[in-house]
Amino acid sequence: MPGILPFKMSISDERIHRLKQKLLLTEFPDEVDDMKNPWARGVPLGDIRRLTTYWAEDFRWKTAEAELNKLPQFITNIMVDDFGNYNVHFVHHRNDVEQAIPLLFLHSWPGDFFEEGPKFHVVAPSLVNFGFSSASKKDGFAIDQHAEVSHKLMLALGYNEYVVQGGDLGCLTARFIALKYGGTHCKAAYTNNSLPVEPTKAQHPELHEQLQSTGLTPLELDGLARTAKYFSTASGYYQLASTRPQTLGYALADSPVALLAWIYEKLHDWTDPTYVWTDDEICTWVSVYWFSTPGPAASSRVFYEFENRKPKGAFPASQAYVEVPLGVARFANDTVLLPRLWNQTLGPVVFESEYQVGGHFAAWERPDAVAGDLRAMFGRGGPAFGCVSGRSGYV
Numbered sequence: 001m002p003g004i005l006p007f008k009m010s011i012s013d014e015r016i017h018r019l020k021q022k023l024l025l026t027e028f029p030d031e032v033d034d035m036k037n038p039w040a041r042g043v044p045l046g047d048i049r050r051l052t053t054y055w056a057e058d059f060r061w062k063t064a065e066a067e068l069n070k071l072p073q074f075i076t077n078i079m080v081d082d083f084g085n086y087n088v089h090f091v092h093h094r095n096d097v098e099q100a101i102p103l104l105f106l107h108s109w110p111g112d113f114f115e116e117g118p119k120f121h122v123v124a125p126s127l128v129n130f131g132f133s134s135a136s137k138k139d140g141f142a143i144d145q146h147a148e149v150s151h152k153l154m155l156a157l158g159y160n161e162y163v164v165q166g167g168d169l170g171c172l173t174a175r176f177i178a179l180k181y182g183g184t185h186c187k188a189a190y191t192n193n194s195l196p197v198e199p200t201k202a203q204h205p206e207l208h209e210q211l212q213s214t215g216l217t218p219l220e221l222d223g224l225a226r227t228a229k230y231f232s233t234a235s236g237y238y239q240l241a242s243t244r245p246q247t248l249g250y251a252l253a254d255s256p257v258a259l260l261a262w263i264y265e266k267l268h269d270w271t272d273p274t275y276v277w278t279d280d281e282i283c284t285w286v287s288v289y290w291f292s293t294p295g296p297a298a299s300s301r302v303f304y305e306f307e308n309r310k311p312k313g314a315f316p317a318s319q320a321y322v323e324v325p326l327g328v329a330r331f332a333n334d335t336v337l338l339p340r341l342w343n344q345t346l347g348p349v350v351f352e353s354e355y356q357v358g359g360h361f362a363a364w365e366r367p368d369a370v371a372g373d374l375r376a377m378f379g380r381g382g383p384a385f386g387c388v389s390g391r392s393g394y395v
Helices: 013-024 045-057 061-068 143-156 169-181 205-212 218-233 236-243 245-254 256-269 279-290 296-308 314-318 340-345 367-378
Strands: 004-006 073-080 084-093 101-106 120-125 162-166 186-191 326-333 349-359
Touching: 013 045, 013 256, 045 256, 045 279, 061 279, 073 143, 084 143, 101 143, 101 169, 120 143, 143 169, 143 296, 162 169, 162 367, 169 186, 169 314, 186 367, 205 340, 218 326, 236 245, 236 256, 236 296, 245 256, 245 296, 256 279, 279 296, 296 314, 326 340, 326 367, 340 349, 349 367
Parallel strands: 101 120, 101 162, 162 186, 186 326, 326 349
Antiparallel strands: 004 073, 073 084, 084 120
16 A cells, blocks of 8 residues: 555664663662562562563563564554654554454554454554654644544545544543544444543533432442542652653653663553563563654653643543443453443443453453453444444454
């Protein structure tokens, strides 16, 4: 297809060698050593020392790179209104079934999950400022622009109608896609990280009344407790990145260990306790940020833009009611887990699921659950079956 070129990761030996040198020259801080909870102040020194040594001496990037390069990757140029051109890296797994449903899979690596039930053409982009897409150095490149890039990528691939899945940043991007392109192009959305508002008597009187007479389930009570704990003890990263990302960027760009601690803390804290990260998984995840085209500091810019978007703030707009069929998965160990009925403030909820096992990185931790939900939502008999014109997902 013109303008869409095959892509393979190919990090030079020089860059890999320089990374190892920087890791071996790391100067570590000390730590308070009589903590009852060794994670209370951040990542324990012992964990970071061990992972630093492994990353420098035992981890083989070229092995990880070869595995990632098995994915069908491409790069193309997307024009963003008022911002110029950006190279966008993406994975595009085109199913053998021509009538497969175009699925925009945000912030996840797609796998061979869809071997039964409906089939999907999967498109998984690296958002601008992430992975092997371009950096944006222009003020104001906000969630609206991430949505525009993702939408225009689907059009460039010939998918005039599509469905979208996303979690975390992907969820917010999916919400803006539904806001801007819902109905005509975006036919349905599925998220595992919904961020609804509490229904009020003024804005959602019927839903508010229903809430008053509906008791909270154990999962909802636990979710509210987890949400409160997250905002009181684990959201400092957001305050820093959304106010002073450039200051943070000096550490992330110069020190691979700073980047390691920054990311590993979230992998540890936000994942279900039953999921055990391997050292190779951790080092691969962090290496992609370190070797990324825009550099590791660029990924923090999105938080600043969340708060400074015009009109101001990404969250009020993303929490608007949008007439696009919505599927919501609730994983018990997510960072933010609000009562189930609140999701109805976001749009027509046509599909819901709940899982006792799973955390914030659901597509990574529980690909079986996410894939199963997509099959159930879009398959025969599902509430969103046939929502994309002429594409049932079946032969």
